[in-house]
Amino acid sequence: MKAYIFPGQGAQFSGMGKDLYDTSQKAKDLFHQANDILGFDITKIMFEGTADELKQTNVTQPAIFLHSTILAEVMGDTFQPDMVAGHSLGEISALVANKTLAFSDGLQLVYKRALAMQSACEVTPSTMAAVLGLEDELVEKICANTPGIVVAANYNCPGQLVISGEVSAVEKACESLKEAGARRALILPVGGAFHSPLMEPAREELAAAIEATRFSQPACPIYQNVSTVAVTDPSEIKKNLISQLTAPVRWTQSIQNMIKDGATTFIEVGPGNVLQGLVKKIDKSAETEKAEI
Template sequence: MKAYIFPGQGAQFSGMGKDLYADHAEAKKLFDRANDILGFNITQIMFEGSDEELKQTKVTQPAIFLHSVVLALTAPDFNPDMVAGHSLGEFSALVSNKTLSFEDGLSLVYQRALAMQEACEINPSTMAAILGLEDAIVEEICAGIDGEIVVPANYNCPGQLVISGSIKGIEIACERMKEAGAKRALPLPVGGAFHSPLMEPAREKLKKAILETKFTAPICPVYQNVSTIGETDVEKIKDNLISQLTAPVKWTQSVQQMVTDGATHFIECGPGKVLQGLVKKIHKESEVSSI
């Protein structure tokens, strides 16, 4: 069974989507439509922008969504048995399996990006990657930091867990992770504590937008970051999408569940190959490739 997977923030690069725009008439229509929906020329930034321009949350998230979704919608023989996305990538997955329209998916992603940026400004915060520790040890250290918010945020693969929280809390956590034997405890160059309680203001804004958006029955299950199981019920999909901003991305558990449910071939759809690498670390026997 084929599982199509969609990357999240961090996969962007200057020039992304340029060849697709030049070579495929339908792709060009979708890129041009995105410029109209967003009200600015995102394609120009994607094709020619600097790394600094692409790092802006309001650009990064719709750019990665756009590249990923256009690849899926224009791919020959695109017929997924299941889909999943890492954080932002979940919105791409939901367009690919027909739960959301292209226009509604892009609009939600842009609103999500703006709401997250605003939440970052309200509560200065950050994230860090912890390498070489068991999940249970990371969870225990996070729970033991009094007076600060520090939580597991991204369960990327065995031995790689990203934590999220207040700046002081992350500093304390990194020291304790190293003392506990972590190979690395690396602060990340991000502007906020994504997938933590500090994203509550963004969650509230996105909740309103999601509840006002039309969702339809998907053509295949989506394995969501919050629940990790294949979902087809529209109301459950909405609830999980609303919860996602303040809950951890359970990517390891989602991939494991997809394998249990029959996935043998994971196809990454979007910029980069990060998810292929994570899948191989989670389940070495799986076949991986990209569109």
């Protein structure tokens, strides 16, 4: 069974999506439609922008979404998923790819998500840190015993977890994690504490937009970050997507459940190849591929 997986923030690069624009009229039409929806020329930034321009949350998130969803669209009949999943932002790409969301609705949600997260980041100084070489349970315990707000945010693969919270709490937790034997506990260059309670203002803002958006019956199950199991009910998908901003990304558990349910090949759709690497670390026997037109 084929599982298609969609990357999140961090996979962007200058020139992303240009090959699609240059070789497919359908892709070109979708990129132009995106410029109209967003009200600015995102294609120009994607194709020619600097790393700093692409790093702005209001650009990064729609750019990655566009690369992923347009690639899936121009693959045509070769895009035949038995199941899908997306890492954080990638979950919305996955929902467009499996026909739960219309392209235009997905793009508008992604842009609102980016702006809401940016606003939430400005309320409290906050950050994230990558933790390598410790058991999840020990990381969770140290976070729980650290003063202030700091939580496990991304369960990327065994031995690789990202924590998220107030700057001072994350810094203190990193010290404790190193003392506990972490191979690394490294502050990440991100704008704020994604997938933590500090994203509550963004969750409330996005919830209203999600509630107002039409969610259709998907063409195949999605394994969502919050629930980690196969979901096909539109109302449940909607509820999980609303919870996602303040809840952890349980990627390890999602991939394990997809394998348990019969996934043999994982195909990454969009920029980069980070997810292929994570899948291999979760299960060495899983086959991984990069989606191509």
